[in-house]
Amino acid sequence: ETVVVATKNAGKVREFAHAFGKLGMEVVSMFDYPDLPDVVEDGVTFAENARKKAREVAEALGMPVLADDSGLEVAALGGDPGVYSARYSGEGATDARNNEKLLRELARVSNGGESAERLSDGTKLLSEARFVCTLALYDPATGTFTESEGYVSGSIMESPRGESGFGYDPLFWVNSESKGMAEMTKEEKQAIGHRGRALADLLQKLEV
Numbered sequence: 001e002t003v004v005v006a007t008k009n010a011g012k013v014r015e016f017a018h019a020f021g022k023l024g025m026e027v028v029s030m031f032d033y034p035d036l037p038d039v040v041e042d043g044v045t046f047a048e049n050a051r052k053k054a055r056e057v058a059e060a061l062g063m064p065v066l067a068d069d070s071g072l073e074v075a076a077l078g079g080d081p082g083v084y085s086a087r088y089s090g091e092g093a094t095d096a097r098n099n100e101k102l103l104r105e106l107a108r109v110s111n112g113g114e115s116a117e118r119l120s121d122g123t124k125l126l127s128e129a130r131f132v133c134t135l136a137l138y139d140p141a142t143g144t145f146t147e148s149e150g151y152v153s154g155s156i157m158e159s160p161r162g163e164s165g166f167g168y169d170p171l172f173w174v175n176s177e178s179k180g181m182a183e184m185t186k187e188e189k190q191a192i193g194h195r196g197r198a199l200a201d202l203l204q205k206l207e208v
């Protein structure tokens with residue numbers, strides 16, 4: 001069985017391929033449909049964007065499609081970058097530039113950070129934060145959505161740790177695991193992460 005995921009994010013593709021692989025399903029993504037037009041993500045909520053991506057691609061392909069809209073909410077930045085997480089550093093944004101921008105913005109709002117909490121190696125934690133993932137599955141045959149969401153809370157570190165994952169993972173400390181998100185295996189990240197939790201919730205709703 002194949003699951004179509006309306007994403008052009010290679011990090012998401014790897015995580016979905018891992019998760020669905022364990023269920024004996026194969027994932028295809030927008031990398032497999034290079035001719036489909038990009039969906040304009042102009043929603044003001046994660047859920048709106050997820051629904052829009054799922055529906056436009058599902059209607060174009062004439063089959064059910066899953067979409068993921070996700071991002072990072074940083075307490076000291078009033079919830080930014082939020083739905084703008086992918087484009088945080090502007091035109092030509094990359095994960096590396098987005099992470100630099102995040103540290104720059106946190107440096108601006110901190111008052112020296114002398115009171116900041118520290119990890120045992122001295123690394124400062126600059127703000128509380130959480131990852132959000134919303135999933136929307138749209139079935140064009142019935143015109144219905146199945147939706148779910150997942151969260152994981154943590155803190156933003158002043159310097160990166162770990163080599164796995166993608167996006168903001170290198171700066172995200174998972175308090176409950178005492179580990180950086182980019183220090184986790186796919187399996188560990190799926191178990192505790194926002195995407196894994198959203199997916200578990202979705203599968204329960206679909207009774208898979």
Ligand code: ITT
Pocket residue numbers: 006007008009012041068069070071072085086087095098131165166167168169195
């Ligand atoms: P698609 O819309 O094609 O799926 P995108 O990268 O534009 O890809 P989003 O609009 O959902 O996806 O933006 C999500 C951004 O939030 C993404 O670019 C990452 O920087 C960040 N993000 C989402 N999930 C993450 C995760 O598990 N770990 C680290 N960063 C994540």
